[in-house]
Amino acid sequence: MNLTPSTTKRHHILSVLVENKPGVLARVSGLFARRGYNIFSLAVAPTDDDRLSRITVVVDVESAPLEQIVKQLDKLINVVRIDELAPGDAVERELLLATVSAPADARGQVIELVGVFEGRVLSVGYDEITVSLEGSPRKLDDFTELLGNYGVVALQRTGRVALPRIRRRSAELSALPDAS
């Protein structure tokens, strides 16, 4: 199984707000294809404003400088706003579904593993088990690796979604010199 870590220096997260119009996703993915930019993962969904959707795209900046990718994306008429989310500045989540080979003697171990990771067992079959896990991409990576010990039958990740990290302190507190 290919275990490319999902958070590396090569990967940058772009949070792209687009007009919710037909073909917009094709425009974005077509641009990446045409300019030779590699997409690591992509997630799209409408936002609270029904005129807008948000595309969270993780790009591999080894294929092109991030600046060019952002500028070319920005040229698309339907792209309203692009935020680059630096890994430390973003809250990232991803969902994983996996069906694992789990005959009766291994089932308990898998369920235990799912419990340790705070995942969920979605379905138990005769010799397989389907589980889900939501969390940071790193956590999903670790989980995936451990599941590998049991034989993964099918695995699907959503690609990450992300939002900028918000301030935890009030502006007053942050302004204090020793408030670090």
Add this chain to the structure above:
Amino acid sequence: MTTNGGAALIKALELEGVDTIFGLPGGAILPVYDPIIDSPIRHILVRHEQGAGHMAEGYAQATGRPGVAMVTSGPGATNIVTPIADAFMDSIPLVVITGQVATAAIGTDAFQEVDIVGITRGITKHNELVTEAADIPRVIREAFHIATTGRPGPVLVDIPKDIVDPTNPRSAMEWYWPETVDLPGYHPRVEGDPALIEAAARLILASERPVVYAGGGILKARAAEALRELAELLDIPVVTTLMARGAIPDDHPLCLGMPGMHGNYTAVTAMQESDLLIALGSRFDDRVTGKLAGFAPDAKIVHVDIDPAELGKVRRPDVGITGDARLVIEELIVALKALGAPDAQPDRSAWKQTISGWQEKYPLTYEQSEPGELLKPQFVLETLRDNTPEDTIVASGVGQHQMFASQYWTFRHPYTWINSGGAGTMGFSVPAAIGAKVGRPDRMVWAVDGDGCFQMTAQELVTAAAERIPVKVAILNNAYLGMVRQWQEMFYEERYSEVYLSPDLPDYKMWAEAMGCVGMRVESPEEVLPAIEKANSIDDRPVVIDFRTDSREKVFPMVPAGRSNSEIQIGPGES
């Protein structure tokens, strides 16, 4: 007022100020062709949709107004793909309207259905499939806005038949005309950042060997006058790229002419040796830079472009300014003066002397033909140049003849040179010349074409004859796909593969006459001038002159592809 989508479309075009549509009807676009009969807009019926696209490009380049083409679905739409790509590469404002099968039939592989929005997604500035009649005025308004503002480019609007067919209830709509355009993701920045402009001014004033590298953006921004003012204020030489020929007059003392693969020695070498390139509306195209690693190694870069993505795309600027070339140059002039220009500059007399030394030592040269030999293409062009009005518009094809034309013409005005730069589209010149003549009927328009190119779109001379558009065509007939022949001669050990065309198959004179043009053939130098004079005197139909030129003639100087500009070859056997 209740109307239908088709009538609304034509009305919207009228309100956008469109005076000419280049097009060809068919099933899907049929309903839109009916209201054209009653519209003041002139429709020019082309013989091939590629012709419509290039005509619209020629029109746009000559007038500065967007070119409009209209074609049917399926093959009509795919036939105009090449001009769309061409306009995209050269940032030409076009609005292309394609018919589409009825909305209910989309996706069913219906007769003459193609996904033209998908096909052209990567070669349009924007494109859109309209699905409701009521959207038509808004989408047309947006299309013109997008095509003509920011970095200009082609916009395609795909219109299903049912929403324009008055017999279909889906076409019914209330007429409206949007006062404003609301595109939340589109806000081209036109004014330069003052801090960056000041930084640029400081670099310029400190530079000892500056060169202005003027690109097509100067013409798009109507910035020729500002460019000249800037160059004269600072006394800095200017190179004009293939897309910017005429941006500053070739006979201006500061104009060094064309740089690049077939640029003249001085323009190429001045850039190579400069310590500051002031790139204005140019994009460091590979045909200009040669091998990038060896390009202008000592030069700092000031780069001004309306498209922020151009800044740093190829070469990282020291100061990159997003903005409209005209506005930024004007702001730059103010900043320079505030910093003491023109006095506060280093003494650049050595640099100027070096440059004029190159100009003297390495002018463009060719050898005249011996009696009995075929014509030299350069001689034909010089004769044409010297015997046409100085504001003649020249539209060229792609190949050796294009490079010769750019090298040997003296462009004295902006918008007198129309060619296919970024895409290099053979077949561009005849339809582009026709479009230019439609846009500028007051000007003499000459197409300078190759025999290979001519055969790709010559049928549009039927259009020109029928519509009484008196363009003139000089075919530099070297019986070869000459530019490819040149590469095979130089880089493939003279192994000529599939480049021979024959000088007299077709018979260009007879072909011209069959298309309703005056046709002439010229074989000896004495006949060149009389033929040109005769062509110039004809104003009621197109003229075609078949100039029999020497196939052995090669375009020089040349920087072989992939080499550094410092390895420029001045002539055959010289480096």
